[in-house]
Amino acid sequence: MPGKTKVLERKPLSLAERTYLPQIATGLKTTFKNLFSEKITRQYPEEQPPIPQGYRGVPTLVKDPNGREKCVSCQLCEFVCPPKAIRITPGELDDEGETAHVEKGPQEFEINMLRCIYCGLCQEVCPEEAIWLQNEFSLSGYTREEFINNKEKLYELGGTLPDEHFKWDKKKAAEEAGNPHH
Amino acid sequence: MFELTSLWQIILLKTFFAFCMVSVVMGIAAYSVLAERKVSSWIQGRIGPNRTTLPIIGSIPMIGPFLTRLGVFQPVADGLKFLFKEEPVPKHVNKFYYNLAPVVAMVPALTTMAVLPFGQIKDSVSSEYVPLILANVDIGILFLFAISSLGVYGIVLGAWASNNKYSFMGGIRSSAQMISYELSLGLAALPVLMWANPPGADGGMSLINVVESQQTIWNIFWQPLSALLFLVAIFAETNRAPFDMPESETDLVGGFHTEYGAFKFGMFFVAEYAHIVLGSAVFTLLFLGGWNLAPGFAFPWPSGYIGGVASTLVFLAKTCFLIFFFIWVRWTLPRFRYDQVMKLGWSILLPIAIVNLVLNIAIISVWDLYFAS
Numbered sequence: 438m439p440g441k442t443k444v445l446e447r448k449p450l451s452l453a454e455r456t457y458l459p460q461i462a463t464g465l466k467t468t469f470k471n472l473f474s475e476k477i478t479r480q481y482p483e484e485q486p487p488i489p490q491g492y493r494g495v496p497t498l499v500k501d502p503n504g505r506e507k508c509v510s511c512q513l514c515e516f517v518c519p520p521k522a523i524r525i526t527p528g529e530l531d532d533e534g535e536t537a538h539v540e541k542g543p544q545e546f547e548i549n550m551l552r553c554i555y556c557g558l559c560q561e562v563c564p565e566e567a568i569w570l571q572n573e574f575s576l577s578g579y580t581r582e583e584f585i586n587n588k589e590k591l592y593e594l595g596g597t598l599p600d601e602h603f604k605w606d607k608k609k610a611a612e613e614a615g616n617p618h619h
Numbered sequence: 620m621f622e623l624t625s626l627w628q629i630i631l632l633k634t635f636f637a638f639c640m641v642s643v644v645m646g647i648a649a650y651s652v653l654a655e656r657k658v659s660s661w662i663q664g665r666i667g668p669n670r671t672t673l674p675i676i677g678s679i680p681m682i683g684p685f686l687t688r689l690g691v692f693q694p695v696a697d698g699l700k701f702l703f704k705e706e707p708v709p710k711h712v713n714k715f716y717y718n719l720a721p722v723v724a725m726v727p728a729l730t731t732m733a734v735l736p737f738g739q740i741k742d743s744v745s746s747e748y749v750p751l752i753l754a755n756v757d758i759g760i761l762f763l764f765a766i767s768s769l770g771v772y773g774i775v776l777g778a779w780a781s782n783n784k785y786s787f788m789g790g791i792r793s794s795a796q797m798i799s800y801e802l803s804l805g806l807a808a809l810p811v812l813m814w815a816n817p818p819g820a821d822g823g824m825s826l827i828n829v830v831e832s833q834q835t836i837w838n839i840f841w842q843p844l845s846a847l848l849f850l851v852a853i854f855a856e857t858n859r860a861p862f863d864m865p866e867s868e869t870d871l872v873g874g875f876h877t878e879y880g881a882f883k884f885g886m887f888f889v890a891e892y893a894h895i896v897l898g899s900a901v902f903t904l905l906f907l908g909g910w911n912l913a914p915g916f917a918f919p920w921p922s923g924y925i926g927g928v929a930s931t932l933v934f935l936a937k938t939c940f941l942i943f944f945f946i947w948v949r950w951t952l953p954r955f956r957y958d959q960v961m962k963l964g965w966s967i968l969l970p971i972a973i974v975n976l977v978l979n980i981a982i983i984s985v986w987d988l989y990f991a992s
Contacts, residue, residue: 461951471661473661
């Protein structure tokens with residue numbers, strides 16, 4: 438659009454400006470103020486960063502409030518895992534006692550943390566809400582073996598999920614009410 | 620103070636004093652490196668080195684953690700790291716000059732401190748002032764300028780022996796810069812020396828003389844132009860930002876020390892900081908009144924050692940402030956382009972320095988003709 442351009446007049450520099458000294462003094466003033474400004478460095482190991490909601494850290498297995506494994510060894514997570522970090526060995530459970538009404542459980546459950554890409558697909562795909570990604574993000578070790586989390590380690594990291602489903606209790610109640618295929 | 624008759628005793632004592640002086644200056648240089656890191660961190664909103672600690676001192680409650688947070692032990696770690704690192708020598712270098720260069724860079728920095736006065740003691744018997752200095756030579760400042768500019772030989776030698784184009788360009792720039800600013804440096808210091816040696820006086824080039832002449836008013840207040848010129852020139856002479864041509868890391872990789880590593884690099888590094896310490900000390904002596912406490916209150920201390928220590932501390936405080944100023948400027952200003960450095964040196968600084976000198980000569984002659992008699 439011709440006629441709309443406003444040409445600014447460039448004033449020649451004054452003598453003081455041409456020596457650069459006032460400008461240098463201003464710059465020095467600015468940096469001196471910065472000397473006492475609040476520091477933005479986070480002192481990492483002591484000060485942990487704030488973890489946002491829905492953060493995807495280390496994947497773990499959880500137990501239900503009764504202390505039983507939630508995982509039924511369906512192997513969906515093993516199949517969906519893009520880097521093939523999960524390896525499940527399905528196992529049989531006792532028909533008596535604590536695990537009487539539990540369908541199935543993993544005999545061994547390994548997650549290789551050197552392969553894991555923290556995508557969270559295992560958590561998304563799990564029908565039993567048994568695998569959860571936690572907030573922990575800092576893993577270290579000296580050997581490759583240390584990075585393969587076995588079942589024991591996964592439950593230790595995961596703990597108990599305080600949900601209210603009580604799936605196996607409901608199944609037991611249904612069986613006792615004469616409707617075993619609830 | 621001491622009655623020393625034996626020559627050996629004098630030599631031994633002088634050697635001891637020299638050793639003390641070198642230790643102190645090298646210590647200040649090492650802690651300037653720490654100051655550089657800390658001040659740069661603070662200016663950039665960071666914290667800086669705050670983890671290095673020593674086993675026993677670090678575990679003292681309150682003081683230990685405070686010193687650790689301040690990074691006081693960091694220079695020890697830095698120095699030891701340089702000392703114990705593997706020293707790779709690249710295959711394409713000239714071995715002899717490559718090894719010689721760090722030494723050549725270091726020696727002038729250590730030599731100049733011999734003629735550097737740093738305080739004075741009032742003799743309790745005769746009430747005479749005895750300057751504290753390693754070697755009280757008449758040519759004082761000339762010796763200082765002459766030897767300190769030899770430091771550039773280390774840089775040029777190292778740059779050339781490295782057989783690397785970036786090092787070479789760093790060396791070339793450094794030598795060109797040194798020649799350009801040496802002139803302004805000398806011309807800016809001359810008016811001070813002329814005023815310190817009034818006509819008819821014995822005088823000399825001694826720095827002690829210059830400090831004594833500043834007892835009533837410091838030179839920076841009534842020779843501000845000379846002080847400014849000298850300051851700019853000394854920034855260039857010590858290869859500090861905004862004139863850090865020889866190592867301009869953005870365009871020359873690492874500059875003259877690109878091929879150096881481990882302790883040889885450490886020597887270049889410490890030599891650079893020793894030059895800064897000495898530059899600050901010389902500026903203090905010439906323009907900030909040396910060990911004089913304040914304008915008009917030159918030496919309020921009692922005679923004896925207390926006065927000696929106090930005047931030395933005053934001198935050290937001023938020097939440390941100037942070292943801080945060097946660091947402060949480095950983290951404020953961007954680097955000049957090479958041609959801008961040359962233009963500033965030859966077509967601005969040098970003419971102003973000459974005009975300043977001629978003006979001072981005129982004033983002194985008029986003063987001498989009409990008022991002094």
